Amino acid sequence: xxxxxxCSAAGLGxxxxxxxxxxxxxxxxxxxxxxxxxxxxxxxxxxxxxxxxSSMQDRLVSRLVLAFQEINFHSSGKLGVIFSSSKGCVExxxxxxxxxxSDPLTPCxxxxxxxxxxxxxxxxxxxxxxxxxxxxxxxxxQWLTKTDLTDVLVLAADGVGPFVVNGFRCLGALSTTRARxxxxxxxxxxxxxxxxxxWLSRREIxxxxxxxxxxxxxGYAVTRSAVSGESLKRAISQAQGTRCAPDLIxxxxxxxxxxxxxxxxVFVDLFGPGIRVTATKGSIGHTLGASGLLDMIAAxxxxxxxxxxxLANTExxxxxxxxxxxxxxxxxxxxxxxxxxxxxxxxxxGGVHAGVRLGNVS
Amino acid sequence: xxxxxxxxxxxxxxxxxxxxxxxLVDRWYQLDAFAYGLADAASRWQEKTRRPGxxxxxxPGASNESDFRFASTGASSPSKFVHTLPNVRASSLCxxxxxxxxxxxxxxxxxxxxxxxxEAVLFSSDHCPLIWVAGVRRLSEGIxxxxxxxxxxxxxxxxxxxxxxxxxxxxxxxxxxxMVTETSMNYVCQHEGSHE
Numbered sequence: 001x002x003x004x005x006x007c008s009a010a011g012l013g014x015x016x017x018x019x020x021x022x023x024x025x026x027x028x029x030x031x032x033x034x035x036x037x038x039x040x041x042x043x044x045x046x047x048x049x050x051x052x053x054s055s056m057q058d059r060l061v062s063r064l065v066l067a068f069q070e071i072n073f074h075s076s077g078k079l080g081v082i083f084s085s086s087k088g089c090v091e092x093x094x095x096x097x098x099x100x101x102s103d104p105l106t107p108c109x110x111x112x113x114x115x116x117x118x119x120x121x122x123x124x125x126x127x128x129x130x131x132x133x134x135x136x137x138x139x140x141x142q143w144l145t146k147t148d149l150t151d152v153l154v155l156a157a158d159g160v161g162p163f164v165v166n167g168f169r170c171l172g173a174l175s176t177t178r179a180r181x182x183x184x185x186x187x188x189x190x191x192x193x194x195x196x197x198x199w200l201s202r203r204e205i206x207x208x209x210x211x212x213x214x215x216x217x218x219g220y221a222v223t224r225s226a227v228s229g230e231s232l233k234r235a236i237s238q239a240q241g242t243r244c245a246p247d248l249i250x251x252x253x254x255x256x257x258x259x260x261x262x263x264x265x266v267f268v269d270l271f272g273p274g275i276r277v278t279a280t281k282g283s284i285g286h287t288l289g290a291s292g293l294l295d296m297i298a299a300x301x302x303x304x305x306x307x308x309x310x311l312a313n314t315e316x317x318x319x320x321x322x323x324x325x326x327x328x329x330x331x332x333x334x335x336x337x338x339x340x341x342x343x344x345x346x347x348x349x350g351g352v353h354a355g356v357r358l359g360n361v362s
Numbered sequence: 363x364x365x366x367x368x369x370x371x372x373x374x375x376x377x378x379x380x381x382x383x384x385x386l387v388d389r390w391y392q393l394d395a396f397a398y399g400l401a402d403a404a405s406r407w408q409e410k411t412r413r414p415g416x417x418x419x420x421x422p423g424a425s426n427e428s429d430f431r432f433a434s435t436g437a438s439s440p441s442k443f444v445h446t447l448p449n450v451r452a453s454s455l456c457x458x459x460x461x462x463x464x465x466x467x468x469x470x471x472x473x474x475x476x477x478x479x480x481e482a483v484l485f486s487s488d489h490c491p492l493i494w495v496a497g498v499r500r501l502s503e504g505i506x507x508x509x510x511x512x513x514x515x516x517x518x519x520x521x522x523x524x525x526x527x528x529x530x531x532x533x534x535x536x537x538x539x540x541m542v543t544e545t546s547m548n549y550v551c552q553h554e555g556s557h558e
Contacts, residue, residue: 350449
């Protein structure tokens with residue numbers, strides 16, 4: 001892992017993102033409806049700053065460029081670029097009634113490459129719902145192993161507009177208050193916006209290493225994961241390889257009743273009840289296709305700094321859960337022991353499950 | 363050696379009768395045209411093919427049609443919203459085949475299919491000897507087509523270097539003119555240089 005950068009509701013840069021996590025800050029505000037009308041009640045969302053004149057595509061690309069600038073990228077080798085996202089890119093054209101002669105992601109990738117003047121030897125887009133970032137990392141690891149690319153940039157960006165808000169609202173998935181991952185009183189997710197860039201290199205750069213990535217889809221139902229969690233277990237096993245239990249899991253942790261329950265069961269089944277778990281979505285919301293990369297950055301910072309972060313908004317953990325959750329006020333406030341290796345998990349619509357394992361080189 | 367086989371399946375949507383696989387798919391009656399088509403095709407393909415080690419979805423235009431359907435009908439239908447993610451159409455295919463495994467839903471219009479084939483060749487190895495590249499396209503109002511490329515890897519030296527139905531492909535240029543060109547086919551039959 002040679003570098004990473006991000007923009008989120010916490011502001012520009014990894015440092016602001018990290019400070020919000022360790023302070024347990026919830027960055028959500030009522031959605032700005034001056035740009036796009038959204039039927040009341042207006043949900044809390046963790047949006048990046050608004051620019052009145054820009055389209056969603058401009059907004060996503062400009063944030064990706066800012067995130068890219070943070071990593072101080074330099075390489076004389078061959079570069080691959082993968083853009084991952086879910087639905088944010090459709091907001092510009094979907095309400096116009098005019099068809100699009102392309103998938104909605106590729107124009108964003110092209111604009112990013114143009115804006116940064118990057119020459120990519122290989123580039124494409126991955127759209128695996130909320131597991132898009134993990135899937136892009138899975139693909140990037142294959143590129144670095146099987147091609148002559150020396151470096152791969154994994155880009156992830158998603159935005160919140162009426163398409164996304166109405167969609168999650170009609171599913172009944174939005175929290176009526178605040179997102180509280182793994183809490184006894186959790187009642188849904190909170191949407192968020194973010195853009196992030198992860199620089200993976202075959203060369204020895206940086207103090208973190210990507211050990212493995214796994215993606216698995218199950219044929220169970222269109223939106224619901226199977227209660228057994230077998231697909232998530234397979235994805236984690238693929239990412240884990242033969243490595244022992246991680247010191248910390250940054251879970252997908254949406255704050256919805258079924259998803260959090262499945263993750264808890266899988267973590268306990270695979271690693272036992274002592275496994276430490278945290279999540280970012282109470283702080284920066286569910287950033288959809290970008291969420292995996294934000295979680296990967298959060299895990300990387302925790303490893304780099306040797307300290308974890310607690311779940312924002314979550315005070316009392318669901319009593320049926322067995323893993324060891326990090327809360328700011330609960331029994332797991334004092335995190336002790338080594339922090340060398342982390343697992344980052346993700347779940348997406350369509351039965352997609354994913355895991356990424358990373359650790360300190362030392 | 364890497365070989366490619368090609369299958370396709372045309373169908374009407376909405377369907378005029380209940381599908382034979384309806385008992386295998388959760389809420390099959392809520393599927394959109396693309397998810398329905400992959401399920402319908404999978405019920406036929408699985409008798410002719412082996413099970414893949416990786417599934418790559420490649421649909422030009424992603425889920426634009428389903429996105430418009432959701433937005434233009436009031437953006438309030440959960441069953442329409444869930445199909446606005448292009449990877450979701452793999453779920454019905456997996457349910458019909460009772461298949462699990464790695465999935466990548468790739469986009470790179472106007473070269474989405476070529477790109478997906480290129481990635482399939484990259485992944486092909488003795489660890490992953492069979493990869494499916496599958497997708498759906500709309501032919502005209504109410505008529506769709508599912509397609510599948512089987513990308514298989516073998517160490518056999520006896521088989522021809524390329525098993526691909528060129529004639530069938532070239533007969534229907536409107537169907538595949540954007541998907542596969544002779545240049546791209548030559549390309550996908552070679553493994554790229556590996557540093558290993």
